[in-house]
Amino acid sequence: MAISSRSAVAIHALTMLARWSERTLTSAEIADSLESNPVLVRRILGSLRDAGLVESTEGRGGGWTLARAPRAITLHDAYAAVETGPVLTGHAHPPSRECEVGRNIQALLETEFREAEQAMEERLGRTTIAHLVQRVLDRERELDLQR
Amino acid sequence: MAISSRSAVAIHALTMLARWSERTLTSAEIADSLESNPVLVRRILGSLRDAGLVESTEGRGGGWTLARAPRAITLHDAYAAVETGPVLTGHAHPPSRECEVGRNIQALLETEFREAEQAMEERLGRTTIAHLVQRVLDRERELDLQR
DNA sequence: TTAAACTGTAACCATACTAGTTGCAGTAAC
């Protein structure tokens, strides 16, 4: 199974904010690109603001901007801002302490799962929003050449 | 958010089967250790059998045994057998092709997410069921010494 | 000074997945 797609939305929004950093974007503009809903976008941008990645201004002409340079925001920053708790989880409830395996496995699993997850997060931390913007521009240039 | 705890159940069951490999274990015995339900256990062991990790025998005196040596079964084997599809997922539906970011981000996200997930799976692949059994025994010995 | 264009937030909905459970058919041993 999959976790939520909130990380994808967050990274999408951050990439847009970096691509058009000379102006503010509204939640409606970002929702248009996502073919989704402005409220959903504001919810996720709200988490990103709590994490210090973006800033918002209210009222007419308001909207969203990055709070840091695109190359100082990694995919892991986005992921950590919107995803709650660990991905790999242990048992739904503690196993039996009567069983030799049951009373020891939880601690072992926690260690293994934590390390596996750290490996994933470490990889996410190696790509920045600036990288994504650059690749978007590259891909656009390739598409232009094909025409 | 977290994915299912099926991997934890699968690893728990495999560790029990390795720990008591001289005999077959029933789904009821494993469910006892999990403080859960035999049907739930059979469902997960069924996936492990489909993946060639365990074998089952029906009828009275039947039960479950490992199909491979414990050191030839990694946590990733268990994870892959019971977990369906990728953990990190892209957008719920494709973004707008009208938008420069929208029409490019999906492919970029897929690559990034796939690589991040591979890092996690690679880490899971480094620990075997034999490792876990050894650590369970080690922890038990420590507990004995404290008494 | 009022209308327009934003954010912020609560409430709600349908859907889907989860762990857990019941019930029962099939199979093998005693």
Added chain:
DNA sequence: GTTACTGCAACTAGTATGGTTACAGTTTAA
């Protein structure tokens, strides 16, 4: 033929999800 298993379908309650409506608050501009 009874007992002890697996196998499987069907169901439940709980929870998270993406999406939506409604509306209060804020700022700008006509």
